Amino acid sequence: MSTASRTPRIVSGFTSRLPVTVDNRIRRLAVLSLIGQIVLVVTGGAVRLTASGLGCPTWPRCTEGSLATTPEMGFHGIIEFGNRLLTFALAAVAVMMLVYLWNLRKERRDLFLLALGLLASIPAQAVIGGITVLTQLNPWVVGLHFLVSMALVVLATLLVNRAYGRTGKARTVQLPALPGAARPVMTAVAFFSAVAVCLGVVVTGAGPHAGDANAPRNDLDWDLFAHIHAMPAYLVTAGALFGVFLVLRGRIPGPFRSAVFMLLGVTVLQAIIGFTQYYNGIPALLVGAHMLAAALLMSAATNAADLARYSPVK
Numbered sequence: 001m002s003t004a005s006r007t008p009r010i011v012s013g014f015t016s017r018l019p020v021t022v023d024n025r026i027r028r029l030a031v032l033s034l035i036g037q038i039v040l041v042v043t044g045g046a047v048r049l050t051a052s053g054l055g056c057p058t059w060p061r062c063t064e065g066s067l068a069t070t071p072e073m074g075f076h077g078i079i080e081f082g083n084r085l086l087t088f089a090l091a092a093v094a095v096m097m098l099v100y101l102w103n104l105r106k107e108r109r110d111l112f113l114l115a116l117g118l119l120a121s122i123p124a125q126a127v128i129g130g131i132t133v134l135t136q137l138n139p140w141v142v143g144l145h146f147l148v149s150m151a152l153v154v155l156a157t158l159l160v161n162r163a164y165g166r167t168g169k170a171r172t173v174q175l176p177a178l179p180g181a182a183r184p185v186m187t188a189v190a191f192f193s194a195v196a197v198c199l200g201v202v203v204t205g206a207g208p209h210a211g212d213a214n215a216p217r218n219d220l221d222w223d224l225f226a227h228i229h230a231m232p233a234y235l236v237t238a239g240a241l242f243g244v245f246l247v248l249r250g251r252i253p254g255p256f257r258s259a260v261f262m263l264l265g266v267t268v269l270q271a272i273i274g275f276t277q278y279y280n281g282i283p284a285l286l287v288g289a290h291m292l293a294a295a296l297l298m299s300a301a302t303n304a305a306d307l308a309r310y311s312p313v314k
Helices: 005-016 024-049 071-100 109-134 137-163 182-204 222-249 255-278 284-309
Strands: none
Touching: 024 071, 024 109, 024 137, 024 284, 071 109, 109 137, 137 182, 137 284, 182 222, 182 255, 182 284, 222 255, 222 284, 255 284
């Protein structure tokens, strides 16, 4: 039998072993993707907060003569190179997700496209990361790198919701009816969460944690923009409190109830971290915690808005 004639049989045999329904393998990969995107935000923050932004001073190599970090690069090289390696792990998860969804690529096009978007983001993030290094940590490019990571947290959250059948056209979870105000309020919460994150990037670009002692700053008034950054955060808090009020008053059970309580918890945590770091000289550890909470906030706000969108209205 020729190689050409054996190839279709091999491919057919392989695809026959792949899922024909959304099973636990696909769900676990979706959750792993979300966790990985949040971890990437944390490791990216560690690069900047330990002044390791130029730990690998070139791109795509770590040094002129090596793809990987070398002993001479020390601690900063390990931190920066470790962050680069994490993108390969995320790419592997995205590839596995696409493989497992192959038989469902038409039936569950929503899942397939979300997974494809997460995979396509890997080279995009790598290029932005390279530009960050080549521009000696330009704060606007660093900020763009972070915002893309936030967008990927949003996509991964939507992927989890659809993999578990909570939202999307192929949803299998029966959602309780919500008051009419729930949908616009949660949409507004998600929007103002994104605005707060964008303004946070501006504040960071004016602050002291540049990623390297010689990295440029955006020369904006840090204190002024810190107060501007807080304004949409207040609106997010008000929206989360209103969401909790709606579910308590209407005794609404199920995923939306859990989502708004999670949203309020993350919002309060983020506020505590923000105020504490502001009044204590912006310590690096708290800045890192603030970045982690920002990723959790984007996921929580996306989850609440997504559930509200697909819930029936009373």
